[in-house]
Amino acid sequence: MKSFHSKLFRTYSIMIGLILACLGLVLGQLFPIYAKNASEKVINIKLEELSKDLATTGLTGDEQRDISETIATSFYQAEMLEPHSLWIFLFIILAVTFLIALFLGSSIFKKYAQPIEHLTETAMELARGNYRIRAFEDEFSGMSKLSNSINILARSLHDISVMRETEKERLKTLIENMGSALIMIDRNGYITIVNRSFLKQLDISFKDVDGKLFNKIGLPKKIEDFIDQLFLTEASSREQISIKKNIHTYYMDAYGAPVIGEHGKWLGIVIVMHEVTELVKLEQVRKDFVANVSHELKTPVTSIKGFSETLLYGAYKNEETLLSFLEIIHKESNRLQMLINDLLDLSKVEQVGYEVDLQKVNLLDVVARSKEMTSHIVEEKNMRLEIISEEPVFVLGDLNRLIQITMNLLMNALTYSPEDKTVTITISQTKKCGVIRIQDEGIGIAKEEINRVFERFYRVDRARSRNSGGTGLGLAIVKHLVEAHHGLLEVDSEVGKGTVFTVSIPLVKR
Structure with missing residues (x-):
C-alpha cells in the first residue's frame, strides 16, 4: 500500500508535467512568430546600414538593389532559426524547469506531507488500541502543536487503558478468590x-x-x-x-x-x-440442645414437684413414705445439680480462648486417682480394672482436667459394660505424646454413631445412661478439654465387642 507522501508527490509530479506540457505547446506556437518578428527587425536595421554604405560606393541603383537583395537573403538564412532547433531548445528549458519543480516539490512535501503521514499512521495505531505509540515532535515541520496534542491524547488513552486493565485484573482476582x-x-x-x-x-x-x-x-x-x-x-x-x-x-x-x-x-x-452447611448444622444442634436441656431439666423438676406436692397433701404423715419420697427428691436434686454443673463446665470449656493450667503431670498419677474414685462401681458390678504401664509418662497438662477426662471415659466404660467384664487402661508414649488408652468389653457403638458421641446430650443407650446418673454432656466436655491441651481424642468401636477411647497429650519438652 502506497504512502500518503508517495501518492501526493506523484499527483504533484503529474500536475507539474501537465502544466509544463501545456505551456510547451503554447510556447511552441508563439515562440516562432516572436522569433521571426525579432529577426526581421534585426535584418531591416542591418539592411538600412548596408544601403547607406552602398550609396557611397558610386554603384548604380540596380546594382545596389541586387547586392541588397542578395545580402538580405543571406541575413534571413542566418538569423532565422530552424523549427527543430527551436523545439529542442524549448524542450530543454521545460525539462530543466520540470526537474527544478520536482526538487522543490520534494523538499516541500518532505517538510509538510511526511509529518502529516506520520501523524495519520499514529492516529490509526491509536484507533487500533496501540496506546504506546508516539508522534515525532518537530518544531520546524509546522506540525508540532498537532503532534503534541496527539501525544497528549496517546498518553491519556494509555493511562486510561492501564487503569482499566488494573481494575479488570482486580475485579478478576476478587471474583476468582x-x-x-x-x-x-x-x-x-x-x-x-x-x-x-x-x-x-x-x-x-x-x-x-x-x-x-x-x-x-x-x-x-x-x-x-x-x-x-x-x-x-x-x-x-x-x-x-x-x-x-x-x-x-x-x-x-x-x-x-x-x-x-x-x-x-x-x-x-x-x-x-x-x-451454610455448618451454620445449618449448628442451628440444628442449638435446637436439639434447647430441646434436650428442656427435657433433661423437666424430668428431675417434675419428680421433685410431684413428690413434694404429694407430701404436702398429707403423705408426710407416713414416716416410711416420707423417707422414700425425700430420698427420691434428694436423688433428683443431685441429678439436677450435676446437670447444671456440667452445663456450666461445658459453657466454660467452649469459650474462645479457654486455657488450662499446664504443668508437668505423670499420667500414672492421673489414672491412679481416677481408679480410686471409681472403685465403688467396679466392686458393685464385680468388674476388673487393669492398668498397663511400663514406665512413668510425663505430659504437659492440667492435673485436675486430665483426671476429669479420664474419669468421664472410665465412667462410660464401666456404665456400658456388663457385670464381670474387664476394663483395661494402657499408658504409653509416642515420640511427641503421652497416650491413655481405655478399652472396655461393653455394648459397643455403631459406625454411623461414632461421630455423634461427642454431641451434647447424645447417648448410645439413653435408658442405661440416665439410670447411671449421666447427663449426656461428659464426652462433649472431654472433647473440648482434650483440644484445650492441644491433644487428640480417637474412638474405635465394634458393636457387641466393646469400645476403645484413646487420648494423646503432648509430652513435656526436655
Whole structure:
C-alpha cells in the first residue's frame, strides 16, 4: 500500500508535467512568430546600414538593389532559426524547469506531507488500541502543536487503558478468590462469568460451563429452578437450597439479582451462593440442645414437684413414705445439680480462648486417682480394672482436667459394660505424646454413631445412661478439654465387642 507522501508527490509530479506540457505547446506556437518578428527587425536595421554604405560606393541603383537583395537573403538564412532547433531548445528549458519543480516539490512535501503521514499512521495505531505509540515532535515541520496534542491524547488513552486493565485484573482476582460461589448469566441464558468457588462447590470444570446454556451443564435441579424463577420475575430473590452429593447433603444460601445496564437495559442475572452447611448444622444442634436441656431439666423438676406436692397433701404423715419420697427428691436434686454443673463446665470449656493450667503431670498419677474414685462401681458390678504401664509418662497438662477426662471415659466404660467384664487402661508414649488408652468389653457403638458421641446430650443407650446418673454432656466436655491441651481424642468401636477411647497429650519438652 502506497504512502500518503508517495501518492501526493506523484499527483504533484503529474500536475507539474501537465502544466509544463501545456505551456510547451503554447510556447511552441508563439515562440516562432516572436522569433521571426525579432529577426526581421534585426535584418531591416542591418539592411538600412548596408544601403547607406552602398550609396557611397558610386554603384548604380540596380546594382545596389541586387547586392541588397542578395545580402538580405543571406541575413534571413542566418538569423532565422530552424523549427527543430527551436523545439529542442524549448524542450530543454521545460525539462530543466520540470526537474527544478520536482526538487522543490520534494523538499516541500518532505517538510509538510511526511509529518502529516506520520501523524495519520499514529492516529490509526491509536484507533487500533496501540496506546504506546508516539508522534515525532518537530518544531520546524509546522506540525508540532498537532503532534503534541496527539501525544497528549496517546498518553491519556494509555493511562486510561492501564487503569482499566488494573481494575479488570482486580475485579478478576476478587471474583476468582472470593469464598462465595458466583455465576453470571446473560439474558439469553448463556454463562458469562463463573468463579473457582462455584466450580469447586458443584464439582465441575471451567470448560464444561464456559459460554454454555445454564440448563445444559448439569446443575442441581433446585439451582436451575432458582435461576428460572429469577428470569421469570426479573427481581431479586433469596433462597436456601439443599444439594445432595453422594451420601451427604449440603446447604447453600443463594442470592440472585438482575443485572441492569445503561438506560435500564436488562442484561441478565448474577447469583452469589454461600455454603451454610455448618451454620445449618449448628442451628440444628442449638435446637436439639434447647430441646434436650428442656427435657433433661423437666424430668428431675417434675419428680421433685410431684413428690413434694404429694407430701404436702398429707403423705408426710407416713414416716416410711416420707423417707422414700425425700430420698427420691434428694436423688433428683443431685441429678439436677450435676446437670447444671456440667452445663456450666461445658459453657466454660467452649469459650474462645479457654486455657488450662499446664504443668508437668505423670499420667500414672492421673489414672491412679481416677481408679480410686471409681472403685465403688467396679466392686458393685464385680468388674476388673487393669492398668498397663511400663514406665512413668510425663505430659504437659492440667492435673485436675486430665483426671476429669479420664474419669468421664472410665465412667462410660464401666456404665456400658456388663457385670464381670474387664476394663483395661494402657499408658504409653509416642515420640511427641503421652497416650491413655481405655478399652472396655461393653455394648459397643455403631459406625454411623461414632461421630455423634461427642454431641451434647447424645447417648448410645439413653435408658442405661440416665439410670447411671449421666447427663449426656461428659464426652462433649472431654472433647473440648482434650483440644484445650492441644491433644487428640480417637474412638474405635465394634458393636457387641466393646469400645476403645484413646487420648494423646503432648509430652513435656526436655
